[in-house]
Amino acid sequence: MKLLHLDSSILGDNSASREVSAAIVTRLRQADPSLDVTYRDLAADPVPHLSGAYLAAAAGAPGSEALQQEVATSTAIMDEFLAADTVVIGAPMYNFTISTQLKAWIDRIAVRGKTFSYSENGPQGLAGGKRVIIAVARGNLYGPGAPAAPLDFQEPYLRALFGFIGISDVEFIRAEGIGFSPEHRKAALASAQETAAALKPTLPKAA
Template sequence: MKILHIDSSILGDHSTTRQLTAAITARLRAAAPATQVVYRDLAAEPLPQFTAAPGAEDAAALATALEQVLAADVIVIGAPLYNFSIPTQLKSWLDALAVPGKTFAYGANGPEGLLGAKRVIVASARGGIYTPGTPMASLDHQENYLKSFFGFVGVTQFDIVRAEGLKVSEEVKTQAMAAAFGQIAALQAA
């Protein structure tokens, strides 16, 4: 198995999503010890912004990002909620992946995703509570966006490990982290 481990939080060692992605990757490696991991820190080394005509260096960086995804069996993504959405560094990475003929194709019946064999596990962290049925649910442009994007490119194995309400109180944070680590412990390698 090949894992692509992506972090995008700007908070470094203080990042909840970095803790969660590390735990997810460790859990998957423990279940399948021969696993290979490629790590990419989008905050430390951001991809260039999406443009119509990238220069040679930018085009090479974007091509490398795409090749890493195409080579992976599992993609573990740290996706904190910033201002109701994902970090700009993560958005730039997703832009590099939306490539006709590589990750999706247009056909007579509309677009068809080409990454159906991939599994994506998102480590989501949120200061507030945005799950469906809550007053803030309509402001979730993070998890819904990621699920839509990866659905568009054909991913059907999509899981979210969520730590939510981290800024509500210490009690809520403790419960949210325990629940997230419980989800991680239950993850299967395949």
């Protein structure tokens, strides 16, 4: 079984989402010590945002050495994602949505012909069969009924994006309201850690 672990917070050791994503991976490793984990830190080693020059190089046009290296990086990112049975993502909320670092990674895995296709019947996801677990950290409360709920463009986007490429098994573990006070942050992280510790293990795919 292969697990891809991504972090996208710019806060390093002070990141709540990193703490929760690490707890998720620890739990899944405890359940399956043979788990093959690949880690990518999207803040420490950011993926470049898409450019017209990159798209031309990816389509086979001559490009600079830097562009060819970017194409190779994109290929590696796609290969990591397609090979993974489980994907764990640390996703902080920045300005009501995901970080720009995570969006840049998404732009490398949401690729026509690789993870989705179009036909006369509309779009079809090609990346099904994966489990995606997302560690969400945000300063306010955005759950159902909360005053700030309409401002949540993070979870709905991630659920829609992974659904579009064929992944319906998307779980969210939330540390919310961490900006209210140090006490609230501690309680929110403890609750998220408890949820992570109770995760069901990732089961092998049926033969």
